[in-house]
Amino acid sequence: MEISKDQDKATEKVTKKGGxxxxxxxxxxxxxxxxxxxGLHVNMILYLLYEYHFDPSTxxxxxFLWFAASNFMPFFGAFLSDSCLGRFRVIAWGSVVALLICISGISLLLVLSSLQGLVFLWLTAFIPQARPPHCKLHEEPCASPTGLQILFLCCSLALMAFGAGGVRPCxxxxxxxxxxxxxxxxNERILKSFFNWYYVSVGLSIMISMVFIVYxxxxxxxxxxxxxPVGLMSFSAxxxxxxxxxxxxxxxNKSLLTGFAxxxxxxxxxxxxxxxPKNSDTWFSQDxxxxxxxTDKARFLNKACIIKNREKDLDSNGMPIEPWSLCTVRKVxxxxxVVKVLPIWSTNIIFAMIINQHSFSAVQAGTMDRHVFNLEMPATSFSAFIFxxxxxxxxxxxxxLLPLISKYTKVEQGRxxxxxxxxxxGLLLSCLAPAIAVxxxxxxxxxxIxxxxxxxxxxxxxxxxxxxxPQHGLTGxxxxxxxxxxIELYYSQFPKTMSSIAVGLFYLGFGTGNLLASLIVKIVNDETKRGGKVSWLSSNLNQGHYDYYYALLSILSLVNLLWYILCSSAYGSLEDITTWDEDVGRELEQEKEKETTQKEEENK
Structure with missing residues (x-):
């Protein structure tokens, strides 16, 4: 009875956590x-144009490269989270890095020694020598930034991208x-609602940054x-x-990366x-x-869990003697x-490239009448309508819509x-947005003209x-x-121990999309100004042809939609696996820890 009471108390204590x-x-x-x-991302285009004298394409x-780095780092943070440190520690790490960035701003010596991003960026604005001399753009010749000034700027952007790897995926x-x-x-209804409103909270944050921080x-x-932003990041941590x-x-899951290999x-x-055959007893699984x-998908990997000879392949405890020749069904x-979602994931690359075109729309807005209710809005604030x-x-x-769909159709409640x-x-709408932009x-x-x-x-x-x-509304x-x-798709298809990787995979798609966007801008700018012609992406919008550039994006988006239809059809059902045996894996880990502890005590 004593044991049962203790167990009940322990259970009660656990249930008080979370929620x-x-x-x-x-x-x-x-x-x-x-x-x-x-808040920095949104207005950075104007900072680079008017303070560093870059042309719009550069x-x-x-x-795009900064956005790519900011989205690549969360993928590595996700692997650290799910295979080594755990989600709490990685978020804490990301937040502390950001907090240290803020604290280090107190002293220039600390800034220079620890090379911390937000303060570096602040210093580019605070120290006149950190950027080219001020001039009137388009009215007089402007000095280009020196190599050292560009390096100083890039260090700040790179370090901010590094810090994003801790918080965003986890x-x-x-x-x-x-x-x-x-x-x-x-549970499913609650999780779906959480994903929706979580993304809304992020959207509202971006909207606030686009309006108030920009202002x-x-x-x-x-x-x-x-x-x-330095103060806000401190408050966040x-x-x-x-x-x-x-x-x-x-x-x-400490064996995650090793398990994949x-x-x-x-x-x-x-x-x-x-x-x-499917009903064979030669498939290896945990007790x-x-x-x-x-499952039948990606069947070539199924050969990793085939028992060739039980006496030679398994030890006395029923575990693989050579784990690099035999894996459990769960590991497979x-x-x-991960392999199965990659084709659908690939459609996120072009999609990310399409919806992250805020920079050019901000430049467009700068040449238009920006008065709304007799108040002149900053050019970059119009992107807030996306969110x-x-x-x-x-x-x-x-x-x-969800309650109505559940009430008047046969769709299960909450689905x-x-x-x-x-x-x-969403991919269809991403085709229409650049078409309207044209x-x-x-x-x-x-x-x-x-x-x-x-x-x-x-x-x-x-x-x-x-x-x-209209184009911003469709993008939103x-x-x-x-x-x-x-995000919901990845989360539903991965085990709980890989949840951060599910989110990290989403960010990886966005990072790749931004990398591709920078490449396309480079190619379009270089190719369209050959032979002395005016580039489509000229610094003078009135002489360039940004409408042609948007038309190119619309065509790429249409191809992406057709590719998605093919991948979605090939993927099949989303409910091949309904349980991932989380408890079984956890119990085995606990048993291994107990055995290790007992051996250490015996050796002592």
Whole structure:
């Protein structure tokens, strides 16, 4: 009876951790990180144009590379989280790095010794020698930045991208850990709602940064405008640590990377073996596991879990003697989970490239009438409408459409539109957004020419910047459908111990998309100005042809949609595996830890 009471108390203590009470701390941490960092992303195009005197195409390439690095690092952070440190430690690491960046700003010596990003960027605005001399762009010859000045700028951008690798891949998965309860019949509905509103909170953060941080930068100057994100990042780290005693901290799968390598090597070593029938007893699985046979997808990896000879392949405890020749069904399915989503994941690359064209639309807005209700808005603030439409879509879908779909159709409560259809619809909208951008830019350019502004790149045409809203609205809808859908898809297809990798994979797609975007901008700029012609992406928008560039993006997006339809059809069902035996793996790990502890005590 004593043991049972102790067990009950222990269980009670565990159940007090996690839950909805932890979400404000986690979401606030991510939100303030977004406001701080993306407040810099949004207006950086103007900073590079007017302070560093880059032309629009070069500035866009620098930004695309920065965005790419910011999205690549979370993928490595995800692997650290799920295979080594755990999600709490990686978020803490990312937040502390950011916090140290802020604290180091107190002393120039500390800044120079620790090379910390946000303060480096602030210093480029604070120290006149850190950037080229000020001049009137398009009115007089402007000095180009020196190599040292460019290096100083790039170091700050690179270090901020490094810090993003800690927070971004883990916050969403860490939040899901707090509320995920498979025994709750409403668990799937709760998780879907969480994914939607989490992305909305991120969108609202970006919207706030696009309006208020940008406004501060425009009105108060770059020194104050870059100092505000430093304070916000400090606040972000403090909020996260305040809730640390309440968090559920899922242990990392220490064998994750090794397991992936073992599956590949074992499958290659056994490549000459014929695949046994599905009901064969030669498939190797852990005792107590529900994963007794592999799925039919990516069947070439199934050879990694074939037992050739039980006496030679297994030891007295039923474990593989040579783990590089024989793996469990679960290990094989973990590897296959990643391999299977790669074709659908690849559609995220072009999609990311399409929806991250804020830089050029900001340059367009700078040549248009930006007055809204007698208030002149900063050129970059019009991109905030992307996230307004995202917020409205998620609110309408989650609170109005989902209940109606469940009520009047046979769709199970909380399921709504299928993940594949949501992603596909978002990709369709990503084709329409640049197509509308073609029409708007053509109208703006024609107006500039008719008003005699073809040789005046700073001239403001008699056309409201509100014309940019339709393309931004469609981009927001596309993001709300495809981005949330893809994250949800990866999360549903991976085991819980790989949740951060699911989110990291999404960011990896965005990073690759930004890298591709920088390459396309480079190619388009170089090829279209051959023979002394004016580049499509000229610094003088009125002489260039940004409408042709948007048309190219629309065509690429259409090809991407067709590729998605093919990949989605080939993927098949999303419900091949309904349980990943999380408890079985955890129990085995605990047993191994006990055996190790006992051996150490015996040796003593």
């Amino acid at each position: 909805f009470k932890t979400l404000p701390f986690i979401i606030a941490n991510e939100s303030f990180e977004k406001v701080a960092n993306l 500035a866009a390439i620098i930004l 916050s969403l998965a860490f939040g899901a850990d707090q509320i995920n309860n498979p025994e709750n019949p409403q 501060i930068q425009v009105k108060a100057g770059w020194v104050v405008g870059f100092a505000v 403090i909020i996260f640590f305040l809730g640390s005693f309440m968090y559920i901290k899922v242990k990392p 073992q599956v590949i090597v074992a499958a290659w070593r056994n490549r000459h073996l014929p695949l046994p 107590g596991s529900n994963l007794l046979k592999p 399915e973990e590897m296959k989970a 307004i439409s995202l917020f409205l879509w998620v609110a309408i879908y989650d609170r109005i 709504g539109i299928t993940l594949k259809k949501r992603i596909g619809t 029409l708007v830019e053509r109208k703006r350019r024609d107006a500039a 008719s008003e005699g502004l073809i040789n005046n790149p700073k001239g403001v045409v008699n056309m409201s910047a509100m014309w940019l809203l 809808l596309a993001e709300g459908l495809t981005c949330v859908g893809q």
